Amino acid sequence: MSMGDTPARVLVVDDDPTVAEVVTGYLARAGFTVEHAADGAKALASAGRTWPDLVVLDLMLPGMDGLEVCRRLRATGPVPVVMLTARGDEEDRIAGLELGADDYVTKPFSPRELVLRVESVLRRSRGRTLPGSPSPGPALGGGGLALDPGTRRASKDRRPLALTVREFDLLAHFLRHPGRAHRREDLMREVWGWEFGDLSTVTVHVRRLRAKIEDDPAQPRFIQTVWGVGYRFDLPSTAGEAL
16 A cells, blocks of 8 residues: 555564564555564664554563553654554553554454555545545534544644544544434444454543543543443533533
8 A cells, every 4th residue: 555656664563473474474465665673672763764654563572562662652753553462461452542552453363354454544544545435525523623534634722633543533423423322332333344343442542532622531521421322422512511
């Protein structure tokens, strides 16, 4: 997948030589420029030389773990991150999502699925669509919030919002459907495109989004919790107290 005339650069961080070889091979055949780093220090050094368009990051690394690598990368600049996690390591996965990872794939995984996840996150981060897919749509807004799906820019009260790929998608979905109660399962299907997955992914992203758009996340005006259902997004004309 190219960003303009230049193939997107993907940094793969994994200490398992077999996994790294398979992943880098599949990504290279999909048209990406691929760099590999076997540990956190090498990953940060590689990113320092040439900033990647996306990072595929194993959380279980020797020495500096993947969470710390993600934290340091994000402290330097925005970059989409797809995590590789062991099946059942929910605590680490949630911690990665809290740090702003955009997606995850659990081991053992299909390399083809990973490539699809990488392509999806990159398309969204760059505001690109596939031929035949719907256009990003018109600008969205309300209550001081403004989103441009075409440029992937968002602001609140005219101040830019630093949203990850999935946070942007979630807010855009909420703005398109104000006043509707959304089940977490529906949000996972409609925003992430997953029929199955860990619903804590949605919970973490809602919490992160609240922290960025609410004046007081503990008393939200926009994203209301609907107990027993999920969440509802209220614009100021209908906003009330948190349920």
